[in-house]
Amino acid sequence: MPSVHGVGYILKRLLDLMISIPVLIILSPLMLVVALLVKFKIGSPVIFKQDRPGMNGRIFTLYKFKTLLDLYDENGNLLPDKDRLTPFGDFLRSFSIDELPQFINVVKGEMSAIGPRPQMEKYWELLSDEQKKVFNIKPGITGWAQINGRNTLTWEKRFELDSWYLENWSIWLDVKIAFITIWKILIREGIKHPGCATMVEFTGSRKAKYYEQWKFRSDDSVTGAEFVSPVLKKSNDAKIGVSDYN
Numbered sequence: 001m002p003s004v005h006g007v008g009y010i011l012k013r014l015l016d017l018m019i020s021i022p023v024l025i026i027l028s029p030l031m032l033v034v035a036l037l038v039k040f041k042i043g044s045p046v047i048f049k050q051d052r053p054g055m056n057g058r059i060f061t062l063y064k065f066k067t068l069l070d071l072y073d074e075n076g077n078l079l080p081d082k083d084r085l086t087p088f089g090d091f092l093r094s095f096s097i098d099e100l101p102q103f104i105n106v107v108k109g110e111m112s113a114i115g116p117r118p119q120m121e122k123y124w125e126l127l128s129d130e131q132k133k134v135f136n137i138k139p140g141i142t143g144w145a146q147i148n149g150r151n152t153l154t155w156e157k158r159f160e161l162d163s164w165y166l167e168n169w170s171i172w173l174d175v176k177i178a179f180i181t182i183w184k185i186l187i188r189e190g191i192k193h194p195g196c197a198t199m200v201e202f203t204g205s206r207k208a209k210y211y212e213q214w215k216f217r218s219d220d221s222v223t224g225a226e227f228v229s230p231v232l233k234k235s236n237d238a239k240i241g242v243s244d245y246n
Contacts, residue, residue: 019113020106052118060110063101114174115140116162126204134162142181
C-alpha cells in the first residue's frame with residue numbers, strides 16, 4: 001500500500017497549514033467560550049488528552065474538548081460512554097466542535113487535516129498488518145470514511161474506505177473531502193453508530209483474523225477447507241469458509 005511522499009507530502013503539509021492555522025485563529029474566540037462551558041458543565045481538565053498511534057504507529061498525544069463526565073462504578077471502572085455523555089457533550093460531538101483542538105496536532109505535524117482517524121492505542125495490537133498499512137500516512141481530523149458514513153459504518157468498512165483513500169490519494173481529493181466535511185457537519189450526519197453513544201468497541205477484524213490464521217495454516221500445507229476459525233469456533237469445532245465472513 002503506497003504512502004504520500006515527495007512533492008505530494010509537501011503539498012499535503014502545505015494544505016494542512018493552510019487549513020489549520022486560519023481555523024485556530026478565526027475560531028479561537030469560540031474555542032475559548034467552549035473551554036469555559038466545558039469547565040462549568042463537565043469539569044476540568046477541559047482538554048481531553050490521549051495517546052494514539054500516529055503515522056507508522058508512532059505514539060502522539062491527541063487533543064479534544066472533554067465531552068464525558070468522570071463517573072466510575074463501585075470497582076473504580078469508568079462507566080460506559082452512554083452513562084457519562086451529557087447533553088452539552090453530545091452537542092459538541094454532533095457538530096464536531098470537540099475535535100477543534102486537534103488542529104493543534106496538525107500544526108505540530110502529528111496529524112493531518114485529512115486522513116484516516118487515529119485509533120485508540122489499545123486497538124493497535126488488534127489491527128492486522130494490512131490494516132496497519134492505512135497508517136503509512138498521518139491520521140486526520142476528517143477523512144474519506146468520515147464523509148461516507150463516519151460512526152454508522154462497520155469497522156471493516158472504515159478500514160476499506162481508508163485503504164481506498166491511501167490508494168487513490170491526491171491533493172484534490174483532500175480538498176474535496178474538506179469541503180464535503182463542512183456540509184456533513186452542518187447536517188450532523190453519521191454522528192452515532194446505531195444503538196451506541198458514539199461507536200461500537202473494536203475487538204479485531206473477523207476477516208483479518210480468518211486471513212491471518214488461514215495464512216499460518218497454509219504454510220503448513222493445510223487447505224482453506226480444513227481451516228477451523230478460532231473466532232467462531234463452537235463446541236462442535238464446526239468448519240467454516242470465507243463466505244462466512246462476507
